[in-house]
Amino acid sequence: MATTGPTGGSLASAGSVTDRTLKICVCNIFANLRLSPMLLGELVKTECHDKDDHETFIKYLDRLRANKKEETFSDEEWRKVFTFNLGNFKKETSPDKLDVTALFCLLSHILTKVKKYAPDRREDLYKKLRDVKDMRNKVLHNLDQLLNEKNFTDLTKTLFELIKEAKRFYPPSLDPKAPNFPAEDTKKKLSTEIKKLEDLDKGDIHYCISRLIMSGKPAVRELWETKLHSEVLLSGNDKVKRREVFHPLDVMVKAPDSEKTFSYTKIFEAFGTGNVVVVTGAAGAGKTTLVQNIVLQFFDLQQGTANYLSSFNQLVFFECRDRNTKKLSVVIKKHYEDLCRELGKDNVFQALLRIDVLFIIDAFDEFNKNSMKVVTEIIQMSWRPSCRVLITTRPHAMEKKLAPLLKSYDVSFTQYEIMPLTKLDDQIKFLGRYELSICSGTATGEMTKSFKLLSEDVRNQFTEPINLVNFCEIHKEFPDEISSWQTPGDVAPSILRLYKKRILSKLSDSDYSATDVLIADLFDVIGREALELLRDNSVTFSGEELLVLKKKCQEKIDATGKFDSDIILSVLLKEQKPLFKEGHKSYAFPHKTVQEIVAADHVVQRILADDDSLDSILGATAEEMPR
Numbered sequence: 048m049a050t051t052g053p054t055g056g057s058l059a060s061a062g063s064v065t066d067r068t069l070k071i072c073v074c075n076i077f078a079n080l081r082l083s084p085m086l087l088g089e090l091v092k093t094e095c096h097d098k099d100d101h102e103t104f105i106k107y108l109d110r111l112r113a114n115k116k117e118e119t120f121s122d123e124e125w126r127k128v129f130t131f132n133l134g135n136f137k138k139e140t141s142p143d144k145l146d147v148t149a150l151f152c153l154l155s156h157i158l159t160k161v162k163k164y165a166p167d168r169r170e171d172l173y174k175k176l177r178d179v180k181d182m183r184n185k186v187l188h189n190l191d192q193l194l195n196e197k198n199f200t201d202l203t204k205t206l207f208e209l210i211k212e213a214k215r216f217y218p219p220s221l222d223p224k225a226p227n228f229p230a231e232d233t234k235k236k237l238s239t240e241i242k243k244l245e246d247l248d249k250g251d252i253h254y255c256i257s258r259l260i261m262s263g264k265p266a267v268r269e270l271w272e273t274k275l276h277s278e279v280l281l282s283g284n285d286k287v288k289r290r291e292v293f294h295p296l297d298v299m300v301k302a303p304d305s306e307k308t309f310s311y312t313k314i315f316e317a318f319g320t321g322n323v324v325v326v327t328g329a330a331g332a333g334k335t336t337l338v339q340n341i342v343l344q345f346f347d348l349q350q351g352t353a354n355y356l357s358s359f360n361q362l363v364f365f366e367c368r369d370r371n372t373k374k375l376s377v378v379i380k381k382h383y384e385d386l387c388r389e390l391g392k393d394n395v396f397q398a399l400l401r402i403d404v405l406f407i408i409d410a411f412d413e414f415n416k417n418s419m420k421v422v423t424e425i426i427q428m429s430w431r432p433s434c435r436v437l438i439t440t441r442p443h444a445m446e447k448k449l450a451p452l453l454k455s456y457d458v459s460f461t462q463y464e465i466m467p468l469t470k471l472d473d474q475i476k477f478l479g480r481y482e483l484s485i486c487s488g489t490a491t492g493e494m495t496k497s498f499k500l501l502s503e504d505v506r507n508q509f510t511e512p513i514n515l516v517n518f519c520e521i522h523k524e525f526p527d528e529i530s531s532w533q534t535p536g537d538v539a540p541s542i543l544r545l546y547k548k549r550i551l552s553k554l555s556d557s558d559y560s561a562t563d564v565l566i567a568d569l570f571d572v573i574g575r576e577a578l579e580l581l582r583d584n585s586v587t588f589s590g591e592e593l594l595v596l597k598k599k600c601q602e603k604i605d606a607t608g609k610f611d612s613d614i615i616l617s618v619l620l621k622e623q624k625p626l627f628k629e630g631h632k633s634y635a636f637p638h639k640t641v642q643e644i645v646a647a648d649h650v651v652q653r654i655l656a657d658d659d660s661l662d663s664i665l666g667a668t669a670e671e672m673p674r
């Protein structure tokens with residue numbers, strides 16, 4: 048019986064695999080991803096011996112129910128039984144492509160619900176099956192366990208015991224209709240497979256998976272932490288540490304009679320029943336911030352509090368505003384550049400699909416022709432039991448585009464909605480964190496005090512995080528604006544004035560003077576451009592587009608001023624550093640809502656000037672521009 052530990056024989060001579068820790072990892076990966084499925088697959092074949100070769104598992108189970116005169120299950124009922132494994136069982140006709148989780152799920156359903164073996168007869172077999180499944184979760188969800196040599200020896204021992212148990216459970220029979228488990232052949236096959244560990248080389252998928260698990264997370268962490276750990280606020284003057292100011296938001300399941308709200312961490316519980324979760328929320332409700340914090344928590348090894356993320360081994364983050372990437376393999380390559388160079392990008396991709404990976408797609412509503420291709424690829428893969436997908440979007444894109452897209456790939460999903468911050472207590476806590484962070488720990492409480500003094504109907508304008516951040520900035524830079532708010536309608540114009548005042552003050556800092564009229568003219572140019580981008584569902588300017596905008600602004604300035612349009616655009620546009628070395632620089636408004644405010648102001652000004660009809664100003668009908 049070849050149950051030697053990784054350093055005691057197996058793998059010891061594996062040519063290229065030299066590092067001892069890596070060897071243990073490879074052995075555990077091989078045992079859980081190759082040996083266990085092989086044996087459980089043999090048991091599925093035994094139990095489903097009367098299944099036709101072309102029959103999917105679901106069709107087979109439907110047939111068994113029909114034979115027993117039981118009503119066949121609807122899709123919804125099957126989903127309740129098999130949760131995220133259903134996609135697999137509807138597709139697969141053989142156990143060869145199923146992993147331990149799916150195989151255990153199928154076997155346990157057959158043993159307990161279909162064939163209904165007596166509990167005392169199936170008990171020992173069932174226990175061993177469960178041990179095999181639990182070992183997979185134990186080692187794949189915890190790096191220490193994956194690097195524990197004993198787990199390999201324990202599992203291989205259990206697998207041989209399982210063969211013994213299966214031999215007892217399926218006694219040899221002369222009845223050709225009885226299940227027949229090939230115990231001796233399976234034992235031999237298992238020993239031969241274990242021996243393969245000695246000759247495993249770097250091209251083997253289990254080696255790639257092991258390398259990915261051991262080095263992938265730190266590589267991706269480096270990539271995203273630099274980009275996400277802090278946020279420059281809308282004014283461009285204040286920088287806050289994202290984790291420090293993060294306000295834990297509440298969500299509610301989007302269902303007809305749903306009323307209860309939960310902490311956002313609960314959304315991960317939905318992955319127990321399906322592979323896709325969608326988080327919706329109004330403009331500035333905090334969708335992007337939420338997933339950015341999830342990314343940071345995933346990589347924060349010190350934290351240890353993000354248990355809800357412990358079942359994910361890797362995380363891939365994709366922003367739909369990306370206009371240059373059109374293939375998922377490119378996204379993967381960008382995440383794991385060094386590993387792709389070392390192992391080959393296809394191998395890394397294949398390895399990623401075999402372990403528990405969380406794909407986060409941010410701001411689906413910002414999709415473009417290219418990013419839609421990436422999103423579709425991810426959705427097409429989401430039936431795989433090891434893939435989970437978390438998508439954020441504004442509600443309009445959910446109804447019109449995302450829900451139909453998911454449906455077209457037969458993907459079921461749970462939808463959560465981010466709750467607005469309606470309680471004064473929550474708003475104060477939110478502002479308190481920002482005040483502390485902006486004042487580097489010496490907050491006076493003035494900001495929260497000023498907020499409490501607002502009338503209730505004005506305060507109700509601040510139920511979205513973006514508005515609360517705007518309040519912070521207005522309070523810091525132009526507190527007089529706040530005292531002028533008498534009605535809720537006074538708040539929104541203040542935000543636009545905030546940007547105009549910032550431009551004027553930036554110009555006067557640079558010894559230039561400009562009139563309100565010139566600023567209004569420039570806003571007209573920029574607003575037109577902002578609107579055009581929105582019509583194309585874009586929130587980023589490319590370098591060339593920025594140049595065109597600069598030229599248009601300069602034409603206005605040249606008539607009445609002497610300064611460079613850069614001064615103005617630096618207030619309104621932020622450079623978006625490319626995440627990846629070869630990426631292009633792009634530019635965006637400090638927040639999508641700012642782009643929308645500037646575009647909306649442009650529309651209003653043109654309507655007031657009696658310029659044209661709304662459709663003609665928008666350049667699209669309301670249906671074409673659901674935002």
Ligand SMILES: Nc1ncnc2c1ncn2[C@@H]1O[C@H](COP(=O)(O)OP(=O)(O)OP(=O)(O)O)[C@@H](O)[C@H]1O
Binds near residue numbers: 294
């Ligand atoms: N939970 C939070 N804690 C602290 N600040 C937050 C939180 N959520 C959002 N913010 C602040 O509000 C701003 C807007 O939030 P965010 O961009 O996440 O909203 P969104 O829902 O993605 O908006 P949009 O639909 O317009 O893209 C952030 O840049 C951040 O400053």
